[in-house]
Amino acid sequence: QGDEIPCDSDLGPEISGYIPRKRHCKTMPRAGTVGEPNKATARKGGRIYKCPDCGKIFKRCSPLIRHRRTHTGEKPYVCRECLKRFSDSSALVKHQRIHAGEKPYTCPECGKSFSQSSTLIAHQRIHTGEKPYKCPDCGKSFSVSSNLVAHQRIHTGEKPFGCPVCLKGFLVSSHLIRHLRIHTA
Secondary structure, eight states: OOOOOOOOSOSSOTTTOOOOHHHHHTTSOEEOSOSGGGHHHHHTTOOEEEOTTTOOEESSHHHHHHHHHHHHOOOOEEOTTTOOEESSHHHHHHHHHHHHTOOOEEOTTTOOEESSHHHHHHHHHHHHOOOOEEOTTTOOEESSHHHHHHHHHHHHOOOOEEOTTTOOEESSHHHHHHHHHHHHO
């Protein structure tokens, strides 16, 4: 098994959104060539990178850096317009289209435009009636995966959005935002 080098550096500067990848990747954990999936990488003389939190293997360092943020919750990329934070630079770029008013993706059915291709794809399901996300508990289907995730909280009882004033919990963040108005009114 290859040597594992502990990663003691952070995953990038707070505001600029720049990660010096070459320097950082030298400090990331390197996994050996154990296991069937890694033989091809080993034959090519390439390195593989292993997540120290869950053991997931990556062929390149940059996907590991992004993946590790799912464990740490780190969001080093900051929108300078609204200060919203992102774990991935591409997510920040997509978000910034909102402020710029840029909507390069247009629905061929109705002409409505969107800032992200994924939003267009979800929108097109209105026209097709497609609902590919099905609840395994009750069978209800949804056109958007996030709606399924929120729906499943009905079955689990999870209410992850808590009011900091009265501690009441909510299934979705928009319900918390609406609720907060009673404390500020």
